[in-house]
Amino acid sequence: MLxxxxxxxxxxxxxxQEALNAYLDDALAPQQRQQVENELAADANLQADxxxxxxxxxxxxxxxxxxxxxxxxxDPALYGRPRREPLIQAYPVLRTATVLTxxxxxxxxxANVFLGSASNLASESAESVAMIAESAAESAFEEAVELEAxxxxxxxxxxxxxxxMVEEESDKALGFAQAADEATxxxxxxxxxxxxESAFEGSEAGIELQATLESADKLRETLPAxxxxxxxxxxxxxxxxxxxxxxATEIARQLIPQIVPTHIASGQGEELASEVGAPDGVxxxxxxxxxxxxxxxxxxxxxxxxxxxxxxxx
Amino acid sequence: xxxxxxxxxxxNGDINSYNRLVLHxxxxxxxxxxxxxxEPQAAEDATQEAFISAYKALNRFRGGSFKSWLMxxxxxxxxxxxxxxxxxxxxxxxxxxxxxESSAFLHSPGEGPEGQQQQMELMRAIENCLQTLPDEQxxxxxxxxxxxxxxxxxxxxxxxxxxxxxxxxxxxRSKLRDCLQGYxxxxxxxxxxxxxx
Numbered sequence: 001m002l003x004x005x006x007x008x009x010x011x012x013x014x015x016x017q018e019a020l021n022a023y024l025d026d027a028l029a030p031q032q033r034q035q036v037e038n039e040l041a042a043d044a045n046l047q048a049d050x051x052x053x054x055x056x057x058x059x060x061x062x063x064x065x066x067x068x069x070x071x072x073x074x075d076p077a078l079y080g081r082p083r084r085e086p087l088i089q090a091y092p093v094l095r096t097a098t099v100l101t102x103x104x105x106x107x108x109x110x111a112n113v114f115l116g117s118a119s120n121l122a123s124e125s126a127e128s129v130a131m132i133a134e135s136a137a138e139s140a141f142e143e144a145v146e147l148e149a150x151x152x153x154x155x156x157x158x159x160x161x162x163x164x165m166v167e168e169e170s171d172k173a174l175g176f177a178q179a180a181d182e183a184t185x186x187x188x189x190x191x192x193x194x195x196x197e198s199a200f201e202g203s204e205a206g207i208e209l210q211a212t213l214e215s216a217d218k219l220r221e222t223l224p225a226x227x228x229x230x231x232x233x234x235x236x237x238x239x240x241x242x243x244x245x246x247x248a249t250e251i252a253r254q255l256i257p258q259i260v261p262t263h264i265a266s267g268q269g270e271e272l273a274s275e276v277g278a279p280d281g282v283x284x285x286x287x288x289x290x291x292x293x294x295x296x297x298x299x300x301x302x303x304x305x306x307x308x309x310x311x312x313x314x
Numbered sequence: 315x316x317x318x319x320x321x322x323x324x325x326n327g328d329i330n331s332y333n334r335l336v337l338h339x340x341x342x343x344x345x346x347x348x349x350x351x352x353e354p355q356a357a358e359d360a361t362q363e364a365f366i367s368a369y370k371a372l373n374r375f376r377g378g379s380f381k382s383w384l385m386x387x388x389x390x391x392x393x394x395x396x397x398x399x400x401x402x403x404x405x406x407x408x409x410x411x412x413x414x415e416s417s418a419f420l421h422s423p424g425e426g427p428e429g430q431q432q433q434m435e436l437m438r439a440i441e442n443c444l445q446t447l448p449d450e451q452x453x454x455x456x457x458x459x460x461x462x463x464x465x466x467x468x469x470x471x472x473x474x475x476x477x478x479x480x481x482x483x484x485x486x487r488s489k490l491r492d493c494l495q496g497y498x499x500x501x502x503x504x505x506x507x508x509x510x511x
Contacts (some may be wrong), residue, residue, distance in 0.1 A: 018484040027465045053487055060459040066348055069358060072340045072365045073333040081327035082372035109428055
């Protein structure tokens with residue numbers, strides 16, 4: 001494999017020279033050998049190259065043997081038995097570990113790339129939901145203000161508890177919108193961890209909004225009874241108040257279909273954030289999963305070096 | 315010589331059996347280390363180191379060619395020595411003197427005094443050119459062209475792929491040819507003719 005890649009970088013001349021040398025050393029497969037012979041038959045310069053290499057090889061084979069200057073026998077007094085062979089051979093173990101680590105590293109790298117694109121999707125969803133929540137909260141607030149402005153209701157109906165509830169609903173919606181806003185801003189500024197957190201906040205806002213909706217529903221259910229009590233006590237009609245509560249409820253209800261994708265998106269963000277454990281500082285900027293990939297890469301390098309050393313000792 | 319029997323006895327701690335193996339292979343190992351190191355003293359050190367390492371690691375030898383296994387250890391010893399020398403470059407007058415004296419060890423085929431002298435000069439030229447090669451290429455050229463090992467054996471000894479051996483051999487020969495053009499007058503007539511073409 002590496003040889004193949006290396007060959008891609010070689011020029012045609014280099015490859016031809018290598019083939020010619022391998023031909024001289026009888027190290028070619030029959031098909032390659034035939035190809036070189038065909039090239040030799042057609043190219044006189046190539047023939048000259050081959051003859052020159054053959055002459056050089058012959059000269060080198062004739063290099064005189066040098067006399068050994070002394071004996072290299074070992075002194076029996078200095079050397080005992082050869083080392084025992086270890087029960088567990090380091091090389092096969094290291095080789096297997098290196099191969100396994102390489103596979104895990106490649107898998108982690110691919111997962112990192114995949115999760116990176118998934119988290120981008122999550123951030124986009126969280127952002128859009130935050131915008132929707134904000135606009136909905138604004139309208140809820142405006143509706144509440146309008147309703148509050150009606151003097152007849154304020155002066156005559158006086159169901160203070162109900163009015164406060166409506167205001168609370170508006171305030172809550174505004175608060176959720178702000179939270180979602182903050183989440184969006186934070187998500188734009190921060191990588192993986194922040195992304196997860198912002199998505200999580202977005203989801204929290206959605207959940208609270210739904211709880212608000214439920215409480216508004218309950219409120220509406222109990223409203224007739226309250227009205228009857230109020231009517232009986234003040235002798236005034238209260239439909240506008242019921243209508244104001246219904247408006248707030250309706251606005252919140254409209255958010256539900258848009259909240260659902262937020263949950264899905266934020267769920268991914270939460271998973272990512274919890275999986276990563278997202279450290280702060282320099283490492284945090286790398287992203288937790290990238291950190292794992294980096295660590296795997298370092299471990300792989302160390303194993304590779306150890307394997308090569310162990311192989312060398314064989 | 316019963317090589318396998320001697321190896322087995324040496325594995326059991328019989329150092330005399332091992333020394334018989336040393337006597338048999340020391341010429342071969344010394345010549346290879348000399349071509350790679352280019353200096354008699356460095357070659358001696360590498361040879362001694364190779365035989366000591368081989369004895370200590372004898373139990374890791376699991377059959378096959380003992381000669382190839384020994385040459386692998388000798389090649390490693392040379393690489394270690396070359397690395398040491400790169401970290402602490404040294405050049406002494408003694409080494410230069412020894413190099414000049416080294417021709418006394420040469421055994422050239424008898425061709426008459428003049429031819430013999432020319433042949434010796436050519437051999438020295440080749441040895442000089444060998445020393446100009448990068449370490450990896452020199453080791454490959456020595457094992458392949460001087461000692462006659464095939465690519466597979468060189469690949470096993472040097473722990474590189476066959477493709478790398480092929481590539482190193484090609485580059486080594488190309489550089490040697492270029493280097494030897496500087497000694498044209500020593501080259502055989504046919505070689506000179508082709509070189510100038």
